[in-house]
Amino acid sequence: MDNQTSVYDIMDVCLLAGKIMLQSGAETYRVEDTMMRMATALGIGQTHSYVTPTVILFSIEETGAAKTKLIRISERTTDLKKVAMVNSVSRKISSGDTGLLEAWTELKEIEAAKLTYSFMYQLAAAAVASGCFTIMFKGSWVDFLPSVAAGGGGFLCAVYFHRLVPVKFFSEFLASTIIGLLSFAFITLGLGQELDKIIIGSVMPLVPGLLITNAVRDLMAGHLVSGISKGAEAFLTAFAIGSGIAVVLSLL
Structure with a gap:
């Protein structure tokens, strides 16, 4: 996997984590902090994030060129279990226990999970x-x-x-x-x-x-x-x- 591909993969993982947290009722500053910490742990030091209740904007400055992605949030609910699970993934990335591919797979499983009560x-x-x-x-x-x-x-x-x-x-x-x-x-x-x-x-x-x-x-x-x-x-x-x-x- 070349450097260009890995940078965009890191952005996708960070954005997916932020999307799950924001849709599950997390605070804005917590979403931004989690995304930036994950990017830093995955080897990207210069990042910027801007989060509102309906939009996540994430930018990475790498080798002099800025790469930016935006996703739209249309549905929001309350599922603090998912927020805690994403935080757990972020901590495992920071400690080196989880790699990029494993984190992406785990986050997709969290996104698809139905954790709310009937x-x-x-x-x-x-x-x-x-x-x-x-x-x-x-x-x-x-x-x-x-x-x-x-x-x-x-x-x-x-x-x-x-x-x-x-x-x-x-x-x-x-x-x-x-x-x-x-x-x-x-x-x-x-x-x-x-x-x-x-x-x-x-x-x-x-x-x-x-x-x-x-x-x-x-x-x-x-x-x-x-x-x-x-x-x-x-x-x-x-x-x-x-x-x-x-x-x-x-x-x-």
Whole structure:
């Protein structure tokens, strides 16, 4: 393998690692740092990376000429297990335990792996978490089961609507509306006591906690574009949730 080919191979490995991390919910500065550390460990000392929530730009300066590649990120989710696995590959490259070809093979396996829990597990976790949040916010145990039902129904609707129309704002707005309607129905039927506690607990699985955390961490790390864009996305999600509940409360 000649030098030109190896340089582009190193870029591909670094970009693949960055792509997996960014799609799995990693912070922007962590993606940039991992890519640059991997390139350095593979023998490329002069590198530059620029990462936003939707684009990864990676450049290598070798023998006086800069080589740059760009990839587009269209889908993002939360899978911190994949982030940890990519970090593990990066550490093995830095320690010399893994070569370029082995790293590429392992990263492709990580990219193709389905590590998330099944939908039924996620639905059950969202439902139980809703009830627990209601108790945490000083709701009564009478409101526990209504919160479980409303939170589970809202999560189910959010996933279903997102599959029908891949617009995050739309699915979260409709899901929060369903939560508001279910919560009001439980209160009307005498199955719950405090409407506000049921609603607050039920919408918590929809709240973009990781997105808010990453936005703050990126801003603190000096990545202003990424921090502001993630903050704007989190604000739109919160606005969609609040709007759905507001529509229900204003009409009923």
